[in-house]
Amino acid sequence: MIRRALASLLQIVAISAIAFFLFSVAPGDFYSAERLSPQLHGRSIEQWRAARGLDRPWPVRYARWIESCARGDFGTSLAYGIPVTRLVAPRVVRSAVILFPAWIFGWIVAVCTAAWAARRRDRMLEPAMTILNMSPEVIVVSVLLWIGVALRIPLERAWLPSMGLILAIAPLVFIHAFRAVSEAQSANFVRIAASRGIASRRLWIRFILPAAANPLISLIGPSLAAAIGSSLVIEAMSGWPGLGPLFLEAVQSRDYDVVQAVVVMLGAVxxxxxxxxxxxxxxxxxxxxxxxxxAH
Amino acid sequence: MVVVDQLRVSYAGGCVLDSLSFTLRPGDRVGISGASGSGKTTLLTILAGLGNPSAKVSGRAAVAGKVGYIPQEATHSLSPFLRAIDQVAEFAKSRDEAASLLSRLGLDERRRNSFPHQLSGGERQRVLIAQALAMRPSVVLADEPTANLDEAAEASAIAAIDDYLMKSGGALLIASHQESVFARLQCRIHRLTPFTETPLPPAHAAAAELLLRVDRLTKTYCHRDFFLRSRPAVCALAGVSLDIHRGETIALVGPSGSGKTTLARCLARRETWDSGEISPGEVRVQLAQQEPSESLNPRGTIAAALGEAQASPDVLESVGLSATWANRRVTDLSEGQRARVAIARSACAARGGLLILDESLASLDPDSIRAAAGHICELQRESGMACLLITHRADLAQSLAHRILSIREGRLE
Structure with a gap:
C-alpha cells in the first residue's frame, strides 16, 4: 500500500518533468512576443531572460524549479509578476466549486438514469447519450448559451458552466453505467437468483449493483480527467473566472511557472x-x- | 407439479428434444439420463425459466410452485461478491438455517465465510445445492449436482436432498450420468438416449525417460488482514517431490483442499511457489481445469478454439464428435461436448510435454470420458506426452493410470 502511494508520488514528479520538457522544446518563450516590439532593445530582453534563468538548458531549470517547489515556492507569473500560488489559488477555488458538484451530480444523474433504463431494458437512451458524449463542449455550451439568452437567465451566474460540465460528464458515465448494469442483469448468478424468486429490491442491492459497480469504479479517475479537460474549455467559453481562462492564457503567453503549477496540481488530483x-x-x-x- | 407436454426444442445445430411428455406429482422423483448433448440441461433450464434464448421451443413445459434449480455449472452461478453463507442466507428463512444447511453439506465455519473464488468446484456446487434447498422449493431441479463431489461430499449432498424431499413432499427431477445417484435417491429413470457400454482404453506401457522432476516444492497461501498486510494462512504444499516420466499417466488422489490443485497450478507455472524446484523449465505443460469448458471463448466457434492450439478439426473425430461441427458456436454445444473439445485442445497443445487434468473428467458422462481418454492415450503413444490425472474417482484412477499417488495436507504419501 505504501509502495503504491510512493509510486503515485513518483508519477506526479514524472508528470511535472514531462510537462517541463515538452514546454521547453516548443519554440519561443515568454519574451518572444516582446521582441517584435519596436520600443524594446534586443539587449534588454536578453538581460530579462538571463535574470529569469530562461537562457539555461531545461534540465537545469527543472532542477531549480523542483528545488524551489520543495521550499514551497512555485515560482512567479511572468505576465502578472505575482507569486503563482497567489494567482492560482483563488482561481482553483472558483473552478472547484463548479467542477466537483457538477462532477458528482453528473454521476448521480447518470447512474440513476442508467439503472432505470437498464431495468426497463430501454435501448433508446443509449444512442442519444452516445451522440451527446461525442459532441464537443463548444457546441454544447453554445446551445446552452442560446437557451440562456432565450430564457433571459443572467449569464454571469455559475449555471452555464455547471450545466455544461454536467452535460459533458453525464453521457460518458451513463454509457458505461448502462452497459455495466445491463451486463450484470444478464449474468448467470443474477438470473439464477432471480429464478429463485428473490424480492426485486434484494436482487438489485445484493446481486446486480455490486456486479455493476465494479467497472464503474475504474471510471472515477478517467471521468474526473474528462471533467477537468472539459471545464478548461467550458470556463473559457462561458467567461467563468476559474482556472480555465488563466491556464489557456498562460499557455499562449508561455507563462511557464503558471502552466507548470497547474499541470502538476491537476496531475496530483x-x-x-x-x-x-x-x-x-x-x-x-x-x-x-x-x-x-x-497469483492471477 | 411439473407438466411437460409434446416439448420440442431445437438449436441452430439440430433438434435436441423431440415430443417429450411426462408429468411429475408431489413426491415423485425422476432421474433423467442420457449421453452428453441429449438435452438433459436444456430440459431443466427451460423448466427453471432460464432457457437459452437462441433455442426454438414448442409444446408445453409448466411448473407449479417454487422451483429450486441446481445448475450444473458452478463457477458463474454464484455471486462473486457474497460469502458462501450469505449466498444461502439470502434465500433461507434465517442465517442459522443457512449455516446448518451448509454444515450438513460438509462446509465448515471457515468455508462458509469464504467467497466463491476461494472455494473449490465441489464446494461451490454444494453452496448451490444449499441455496436451492434453502428456498424451500416444491420442485427440485438438479443438473449433475454431484458431478464434482468426492464420495463423502456426494453422500452428504444426496442425504440432504433426500431429507428435504421426505420432509417437504416435493418433487425431484435430476439429471446425471451416474446412474448410481438415481438408485440412491430412489428415482424412476427416464432415458433420453441410451448409453453404449464399452470399456475404457487400457493404459499403454510407459517409457522410463524422465520428463519432469519436482523437488521439495512448498507453498503457503496468505490472506490479508484489516491493514492489508498479508498473513500466512494455509499451507498447501509441504515439500512435494515427484518424478514424471515420458508417456506415463499418474493419478493424484486426495481429499478436498489437500494441495492437488496447487501442485497442478505450480507445474503449469500459474502459481509461484515458496521453495523447491521444478526442472527442466522448458517442458510444455497444459492444465485443463475442473470445468474444462470454461477455457473456451463462449463467443467463438469450435474451429477457432482448436486453432488456438494449432489443432485441426480432425481432432473432433478422435474425441467422438463430428468434424463437421467445427463451425458451430461454443455455446451451441452441451457441457459435456464442450469439455471434450477443451480437453482435446489442451492435449494437442501439450504434445510431447505434460497434460494435467484437474478433475476435468469428473463431470463428464462415460461416453465423453472414454473419448477423451482414447485421444490422450493416442497422443501419449505418438509423442511421449505424460499425463497427470487429478481425480477423486477411484475407478478412473485405477483404469487410466500407471501409478496412483495420494496427497494429504500438502504431502505425498
Whole structure:
C-alpha cells in the first residue's frame, strides 16, 4: 500500500518533468512576443531572460524549479509578476466549486438514469447519450448559451458552466453505467437468483449493483480527467473566472511557472483520485489481491 | 407439479428434444439420463425459466410452485461478491438455517465465510445445492449436482436432498450420468438416449525417460488482514517431490483442499511457489481445469478454439464428435461436448510435454470420458506426452493410470 502511494508520488514528479520538457522544446518563450516590439532593445530582453534563468538548458531549470517547489515556492507569473500560488489559488477555488458538484451530480444523474433504463431494458437512451458524449463542449455550451439568452437567465451566474460540465460528464458515465448494469442483469448468478424468486429490491442491492459497480469504479479517475479537460474549455467559453481562462492564457503567453503549477496540481488530483478508486475497488471486490504473490 | 407436454426444442445445430411428455406429482422423483448433448440441461433450464434464448421451443413445459434449480455449472452461478453463507442466507428463512444447511453439506465455519473464488468446484456446487434447498422449493431441479463431489461430499449432498424431499413432499427431477445417484435417491429413470457400454482404453506401457522432476516444492497461501498486510494462512504444499516420466499417466488422489490443485497450478507455472524446484523449465505443460469448458471463448466457434492450439478439426473425430461441427458456436454445444473439445485442445497443445487434468473428467458422462481418454492415450503413444490425472474417482484412477499417488495436507504419501 505504501509502495503504491510512493509510486503515485513518483508519477506526479514524472508528470511535472514531462510537462517541463515538452514546454521547453516548443519554440519561443515568454519574451518572444516582446521582441517584435519596436520600443524594446534586443539587449534588454536578453538581460530579462538571463535574470529569469530562461537562457539555461531545461534540465537545469527543472532542477531549480523542483528545488524551489520543495521550499514551497512555485515560482512567479511572468505576465502578472505575482507569486503563482497567489494567482492560482483563488482561481482553483472558483473552478472547484463548479467542477466537483457538477462532477458528482453528473454521476448521480447518470447512474440513476442508467439503472432505470437498464431495468426497463430501454435501448433508446443509449444512442442519444452516445451522440451527446461525442459532441464537443463548444457546441454544447453554445446551445446552452442560446437557451440562456432565450430564457433571459443572467449569464454571469455559475449555471452555464455547471450545466455544461454536467452535460459533458453525464453521457460518458451513463454509457458505461448502462452497459455495466445491463451486463450484470444478464449474468448467470443474477438470473439464477432471480429464478429463485428473490424480492426485486434484494436482487438489485445484493446481486446486480455490486456486479455493476465494479467497472464503474475504474471510471472515477478517467471521468474526473474528462471533467477537468472539459471545464478548461467550458470556463473559457462561458467567461467563468476559474482556472480555465488563466491556464489557456498562460499557455499562449508561455507563462511557464503558471502552466507548470497547474499541470502538476491537476496531475496530483488525478493520481490521487485513481489511487482512491483502486482502494475502493480493492475493498469492494473480494477477488482482488494487492500482493503480486497472490497469483492471477 | 411439473407438466411437460409434446416439448420440442431445437438449436441452430439440430433438434435436441423431440415430443417429450411426462408429468411429475408431489413426491415423485425422476432421474433423467442420457449421453452428453441429449438435452438433459436444456430440459431443466427451460423448466427453471432460464432457457437459452437462441433455442426454438414448442409444446408445453409448466411448473407449479417454487422451483429450486441446481445448475450444473458452478463457477458463474454464484455471486462473486457474497460469502458462501450469505449466498444461502439470502434465500433461507434465517442465517442459522443457512449455516446448518451448509454444515450438513460438509462446509465448515471457515468455508462458509469464504467467497466463491476461494472455494473449490465441489464446494461451490454444494453452496448451490444449499441455496436451492434453502428456498424451500416444491420442485427440485438438479443438473449433475454431484458431478464434482468426492464420495463423502456426494453422500452428504444426496442425504440432504433426500431429507428435504421426505420432509417437504416435493418433487425431484435430476439429471446425471451416474446412474448410481438415481438408485440412491430412489428415482424412476427416464432415458433420453441410451448409453453404449464399452470399456475404457487400457493404459499403454510407459517409457522410463524422465520428463519432469519436482523437488521439495512448498507453498503457503496468505490472506490479508484489516491493514492489508498479508498473513500466512494455509499451507498447501509441504515439500512435494515427484518424478514424471515420458508417456506415463499418474493419478493424484486426495481429499478436498489437500494441495492437488496447487501442485497442478505450480507445474503449469500459474502459481509461484515458496521453495523447491521444478526442472527442466522448458517442458510444455497444459492444465485443463475442473470445468474444462470454461477455457473456451463462449463467443467463438469450435474451429477457432482448436486453432488456438494449432489443432485441426480432425481432432473432433478422435474425441467422438463430428468434424463437421467445427463451425458451430461454443455455446451451441452441451457441457459435456464442450469439455471434450477443451480437453482435446489442451492435449494437442501439450504434445510431447505434460497434460494435467484437474478433475476435468469428473463431470463428464462415460461416453465423453472414454473419448477423451482414447485421444490422450493416442497422443501419449505418438509423442511421449505424460499425463497427470487429478481425480477423486477411484475407478478412473485405477483404469487410466500407471501409478496412483495420494496427497494429504500438502504431502505425498
Amino acid at each position: 488525478l493520481t490521487f483520485t485513481n489511487l482512491a478508486a483502486d482502494l475502493i475497488l480493492y475493498r469492494l471486490d473480494p477477488r482482488i489481491h494487492l500482493n503480486t504473490d497472490g
